[in-house]
Amino acid sequence: MNFKGTLPTLILEALAHEPSHGYRIAQRIKERSRGVLDFKEGTLYPALHKLESEGLVESYEGVENGRTRRYYRITKSGKGTLAKDRAEWRELSQAVTMILGEA
Amino acid sequence: MNFKGTLPTLILEALAHEPSHGYRIAQRIKERSRGVLDFKEGTLYPALHKLESEGLVESYEGVENGRTRRYYRITKSGKGTLAKDRAEWRELSQAVTMILGEA
């Protein structure tokens, strides 16, 4: 199950924590949500490419365990977007929670 | 600004409160979220029709102030879906909040 629209923000959050590569980012999101969120690769990579084209993340090649990987790091612009997205998440989620109540 | 995927649940919540018609449902969502959520009519009506085709709401014609309106009420099946949706909202929103933190 997933939450439409939150993926770019979750990616930025992961990269604000540490530069990483696609596969690792997806794992982090899944682990940190205790398996609740689980974005597929067919969703993740296009989202990553889009963030790069928007200048919110930068990529570079890196080698780990003898394998070449594509790493991403957040840019200054990306950090600004992340801050805005966090604030927006708070506002919207509070609004929905307010309506749906505790029930 | 809006939250993808929450509209059907918000509609069901409104109708669980009281049978209503499209325009009024949209107003209720906007008011109860203090203007944060604001679904457009072009989004609302198709969503309402879909809920009806799924048997989660029923519609009937009603007259108020001399005008004919299409009213909707939630069905038993709709109430079950609402309960599930509430639980799912809690789980997903908590997962995202857990990751995005308080920052």
Place this chain on the structure above:
DNA sequence: TCGCATACCTCGAATTCCTATGCATAGGAT
């Protein structure tokens, strides 16, 4: 050497939402 986890990528379909547009009525203002 075979299988598996890792790692990256693309495509088509489905869903959701927005904007724009159309039609129609009630009530108040001019």
Place this chain on the structure above:
DNA sequence: ATCCTATGCATAGGAATTCGAGGTATGCGA
């Protein structure tokens, strides 16, 4: 009387996001 605004319902076209399915390749352990 006429016009404007809010109300009320609806559809069409397009953008964005996600999923499922598929393809390619490497390192490592059995």
